[in-house]
Amino acid sequence: MTVKKSENACWSKCNFGDKRLTQRALYIGDCLRLKYGQALSTVFKNAGDLKRTYEFLANPKTSFEKVVEPSHYQTAKETKNLPLILSIGDTTFLDYKNIKLKREDYGPIGNGGNGLILHTSLAVAPDSGQPLGLLWEKVWKRTQKIKSGKKVNRAKVFEKKESYKWVEAIQKVSSIFQEVSEVEQPKVIHIFDREGDIAEVFAEVQRAEKCSFLVRAAHNRSLNEEENYLWNYVQNQPVSFEREISLTNNHKRKKRIAHLEVRFCQVKLRSPQRLKETNGFKIYAVYAKEINPLDGEEPINWMLLTTEVIESPESANTLLRWYTYRWLIEEYHKILKSGCQVESYRLGGNSMKVLLGFLTTISSHLLKITYLHRNHPERSATEILTFSQIQVLKALSSSKKEDLSKETIGWAIEAIARLGGYLEHRRKTPIGITVLWRGWLELMFLCKGWELREALS
Structure with a gap:
């Protein structure tokens, strides 16, 4: 996949303490953009380049953090003037259980897996749901199995626990905006799923400036000023309104339209004993329950907690929309x-982390461009393509009726998708990510030939 030269240049700002390593990072990043998801022996031109790439990945001066940091700062700089940004946080497990050698470089991840854990903060525009880029990421390995370490884990200070990642994300995102914002930083609303429902997150948001959260409740917490519990209290509130939402398909459900009845109210949650300095948390709860779900489908049953003020159906409706992002x-x-086949590589753990830094940046750019087509198809294709890429797509256009003077993002993405196997008779169907990343790879191959011809002519 490729993007504008300004985005390609993010690796030129990596600080390894050695300019030669920075130049190597830029070269590796550009090569991976052309052939992401393929074996490293295919990505690089010759044995010398491949050898130097392995040496770079294993160099003690390189790290995941140093590779991804420039792209995080770039996202913050591009969004610093927006009044409000959503930061969506989540964790995924990268399984390398098939690696026979160097297994000690990885750690247990459940279900017999062996690998790495990646936590991400993704910036999203609140009005359209447009992905804006990555704000922060962290990768690590577990040192022991969770089952055998439960008692030990409870005795750890919170900063040493895995769950600290939720608070750390809030702190790191705030810090990066403070560094890039000359006058005033945007307000950031952190959106977490149930794993992020921990009291320390509530306490951190209370302390932070220009910060809020939206989390799906995992615990039926007791209330401070009521002899009651969260779920029972909110469920007994009157229905405020009904609305429909479109659910995407995943391994748990099919794509469908869900009809919800929605309740909301303010509550004050009691602080746990471990947070003696806090006196409860005043927040708003929005409860959405699906009416008449399809047979065999688990009904939507969301209890959402937020520090945003929810005093009208309109504000509750906005919050539900944000959560769907x-x-x-x-x-x-x-x-x-x-797309990037991140689990297919067979490297030592430290080398894999450095390679992961390149692949996460590439993946976030592809996500961003995919949704630019859906949200802003009328914008100029020059925002995402180079001159040579546009020329190649124009040369490939088979439709004489097509107005090539209007080189929009919509036109460009459809042309790229056709290279990846997107069929014309399915034009009413949104372009999927799979055909798009295939199309990017084909376009890159064609552009190399076009640039070579231009250089020889």
Whole structure:
């Protein structure tokens, strides 16, 4: 996949303490963009380049953090003038259980797996759900199995626990905006699924400036000022309104339209004993329950908690829409695993982490461009394509009726999708990520030939 030269240049800003390593990072990144998802022996031109790539990945001066940091700062700089940004957080497991050698470089991830854990903060526009890029990521391995370490884990200080990633994400995203914002940073609303329902997240948001959260409740917490519990109290509120939402398909459900009845109210949650300095958490709860779900489908039953003020059906409806954007990060994980084939490589753990830094950046750009086509098809194709890429797509156009003077994102993405196998008779169907990443690879191959011809002529 490719993007504008300004995005290609993010690796030129990597700080390894050695300019030669930075130049090598730029070369590796550009090569991976042309042939992402393929074996490294296919990606690089000759044995010398492949050898130097392996040496780069294993170099103690390189790291996952140093490779991804420039793209995080780039996202923050591009969005710093927006009044509001959604930051969607989620964790995925990368399984390398088939690696026979160097297994000690990885760690247990459940179900007999052996691999790495990746936590991501994805920036999203609140009005359209347009992915804007990555704001922060962290990768690590577990050092022991969870079952045998439960008692030990409870005794750890919170900063040493795996669940600290949710608070760390809030702190890191706030820090990066403070560094790039000269005057005022945007307000960031962090959106987490049930794993992020921990009291320390509530406490951190209370302390932070320009920060809020939206989390799906996992615990039926007791209330401070009521002899009651969260679920019972909110479920007994009157229905405020009904609405329909479109559900995407995943391994748990089929794609469908769900009809919801929605309740909302303010509550004050009691603080756990471990947070003695807090005096409860005043938040708003929005409860959405599916009416008459399809046979065999698990009904939607969301209890959403937020520090945003929810005092009208309109504001509750907005919050529900924001929560549905959380599925974008699942699309990002799909690109990373199926498109960039991140679990197919067979490297030592430290080398794999560095390679992962390149592939996460590529995956986030592909997600961004996919949704630019859906949300802003009328914008100029020059925002996402180079001159040579546009010329190749124009040369490939088979329709004489097509107005090639209007080189829009919509036109460009449809042309790229056709290279990946998108069929004309399915034009009413949204372009899928799979045909798009196949099309990008084909376009890159064609562009190399076009640029070579231009250089020889």
